[in-house]
Amino acid sequence: MTKPKLDLILNGAGEIITCVPELNNSIGRQRGMAVAIVGETIAAIAPRLELDSIWDTTTALEVDLQGKIIAPGFVDCHTHLVFGGTRAQEYAARMTRTAQEAAALGIPSGIQATVNMTQASSPEELTERASQTLNRMFRYGTTTVESKSGYGLNAEKEIELLQVNHNLQKIQPIDLVSTFLGAHDFPVDIPRPGYLDMLINEMIPHIAKHNLARFCDVYCDEGYYSDKESRLILETGLRFGLLPKIHVDAYANIGGSVLAADLKATSADHLNYTTRSEMALLAKTGVIGVVMPGLDFAVQHPRPFNARLMIAEGLTLALATDFCPGCWMESMQMVMQLACRLYQFSPEEAMYAATMGAAKAVGLETDRGSLEPGKLADIQVWELPTFEDLIYRIGNNAVSMVIKRGQIHHF
Numbered sequence: 282m283t284k285p286k287l288d289l290i291l292n293g294a295g296e297i298i299t300c301v302p303e304l305n306n307s308i309g310r311q312r313g314m315a316v317a318i319v320g321e322t323i324a325a326i327a328p329r330l331e332l333d334s335i336w337d338t339t340t341a342l343e344v345d346l347q348g349k350i351i352a353p354g355f356v357d358c359h360t361h362l363v364f365g366g367t368r369a370q371e372y373a374a375r376m377t378r379t380a381q382e383a384a385a386l387g388i389p390s391g392i393q394a395t396v397n398m399t400q401a402s403s404p405e406e407l408t409e410r411a412s413q414t415l416n417r418m419f420r421y422g423t424t425t426v427e428s429k430s431g432y433g434l435n436a437e438k439e440i441e442l443l444q445v446n447h448n449l450q451k452i453q454p455i456d457l458v459s460t461f462l463g464a465h466d467f468p469v470d471i472p473r474p475g476y477l478d479m480l481i482n483e484m485i486p487h488i489a490k491h492n493l494a495r496f497c498d499v500y501c502d503e504g505y506y507s508d509k510e511s512r513l514i515l516e517t518g519l520r521f522g523l524l525p526k527i528h529v530d531a532y533a534n535i536g537g538s539v540l541a542a543d544l545k546a547t548s549a550d551h552l553n554y555t556t557r558s559e560m561a562l563l564a565k566t567g568v569i570g571v572v573m574p575g576l577d578f579a580v581q582h583p584r585p586f587n588a589r590l591m592i593a594e595g596l597t598l599a600l601a602t603d604f605c606p607g608c609w610m611e612s613m614q615m616v617m618q619l620a621c622r623l624y625q626f627s628p629e630e631a632m633y634a635a636t637m638g639a640a641k642a643v644g645l646e647t648d649r650g651s652l653e654p655g656k657l658a659d660i661q662v663w664e665l666p667t668f669e670d671l672i673y674r675i676g677n678n679a680v681s682m683v684i685k686r687g688q689i690h691h692f
């Protein structure tokens with residue numbers, strides 16, 4: 282009987298972080314193993330010599346990693362990737378000034394400033410800027426990115442932003458997960474009931490019909506969407522096959538976590554003001570908690586989320602950059618460093634949350650988030666002496682190579 286052919290063998294890794302938990306080995310750290318790849322998929326993780334007995338290795342490309350560390354590609358499960366302009370001037374002004382003082386200087390600020398700059402940008406300009414960000418994220422080891430709309434705030438522009446997600450998929454290697462966040466804020470030029478009607482009766486049906494998003498998301502917080510409005514939007518999304526995700530408890534608790542649990546949302550994101558009993562409720566209903574240390578850092582959040590309490594209540598956590606005009610964070614390595622130093626994640630907990638936890642937060646845990654036979658060959662290679670150096674070397678980029686769907690990219 283002829284043996285099946287391997288396409289690629291990664292050999293000589295100092296360590297493999299599989300992110301498959303084992304007893305006393307929460308992220309599946311393995312030594313002395315090679316990774317065997319066929320096409321886009323991992324075929325085996327086994328000692329190099331064992332591969333020859335099962336597989337035809339004669340035509341495989343064999344890469345000697347010379348002691349480098351390999352790990353699953355990061356899944357960045359919460360970003361606002363597509364927008365026009367930047368808010369660098371606002372960010373800089375806020376180092377020494379209040380929001381009111383910055384506004385008094387005439388510096389365009391807040392979501393509305395980005396909505397204006399986004400509406401003034403062509404789809405080509407939006408695609409170009411976002412693809413530059415994705416290229417940098419890729420070099421930081423991220424192989425899947427969730428991307429929300431939300432800076433269009435009218436039917437035409439919101440749909441255009443989701444089409445930009447679709448176009449981005451064709452021009453760069455990262456897999457995109459598209460999320461409709463028309464309910465990011467209320468537009469200044471459309472009355473509130475009219476915009477709600479537009480979301481429910483125009484945008485969601487169109488987006489579902491044209492398969493432009495996997496998820497529907499709402500910004501449920503004081504001054505934004507109430508829990509009732511959020512429920513109406515997310516239930517409409519569900520009826521049209523869009524799975525619920527929800528921004529909750531970022532700046533106030535208005536019942537978003539209870540709604541997330543009630544709707545069995547795929548994820549509840551932010552969680553700064555979530556109560557302990559709500560954490561337990563989210564855990565019980567299988568909602569993934571997405572936390573974003575980079576955003577809290579960028580806005581100097583007055584109430585840090587409590588990761589230890591969430592973990593104690595059994596909540597599965599995911600980390601994300603929350604890349605957006607207010608938080609220009611492209612590196613999941615930096616997010617892990619902040620999670621560990623400021624939020625008392627162990628390095629292993631941060632690693633799991635940045636890969637498997639995050640894959641669960643976008644409903645893709647069956648084909649990515651860990652290194653296992655049958656999963657996508659989405660792999661990052663770190664030039665580091667130990668796994669712990671990933672957390673230790675602050676601001677460093679450890680990634681020297683990414684394998685995306687079985688294709689090697691050297692940096």
Ligand SMILES: [Zn+2]
Pocket residue numbers: 359360361528603
């Ligand atoms: Zn967000």
